[in-house]
Amino acid sequence: MGQRQAVLWPVISQSGVGVRLSETVRKELYLERLREKLIKLYSYGDAEPDARKRLGDQIDGYFEAAILMKMITKEALQAVIDDEHMKAFGITLEERRIKKKLDQGSVEIDWESYDAPPNLRGKPRR
Numbered sequence: 204m205g206q207r208q209a210v211l212w213p214v215i216s217q218s219g220v221g222v223r224l225s226e227t228v229r230k231e232l233y234l235e236r237l238r239e240k241l242i243k244l245y246s247y248g249d250a251e252p253d254a255r256k257r258l259g260d261q262i263d264g265y266f267e268a269a270i271l272m273k274m275i276t277k278e279a280l281q282a283v284i285d286d287e288h289m290k291a292f293g294i295t296l297e298e299r300r301i302k303k304k305l306d307q308g309s310v311e312i313d314w315e316s317y318d319a320p321p322n323l324r325g326k327p328r329r
Contacts (some may be wrong), residue, residue, distance in 0.1 A: 230274055237265060237280075238287055245291035249303075 224232070240262050247255040269275045288296050 226274075233269060233274060234283060237262075237269075240265065240292065241284065241287040243257060245287065 205266070218242065240258065244258050244262060266280055269280065270277060285296060288294075290298055294302070
């Protein structure tokens with residue numbers, strides 16, 4: 204992301220003067236962090252280690268917090284997800300779901316057992 208200048212407002216707190224970010228800057232920071240998390244999630248590919256599950260749960264909470272605080276709409280979140288997915292896999296989420304289903308239905312046959320002539324092959328196990 205390019206250089207950005209934060210709009211800051213001084214805030215008086217019990218501990219002294221603090222700094223509060225503008226809504227626009229907070230949203231930009233949120234989206235930047237979300238993209239980082241999605242890139243990390245998608246880097247796992249189809250592998251499903253515990254770390255991927257934890258990250259997925261963390262991202263779900265991240266989504267809920269943004270929606271609850273009315274920082275961003277579900278549609279805008281979905282657009283970010285779609286964009287990062289396309290960058291990571293080169294296909295849409297829907298195309299990837301279909302591809303996974305088709306791949307699960309296909310059974311790979313081990314033709315190597317048919318390389319030997321029938322009279323030399325072992326008897327089938329029952």
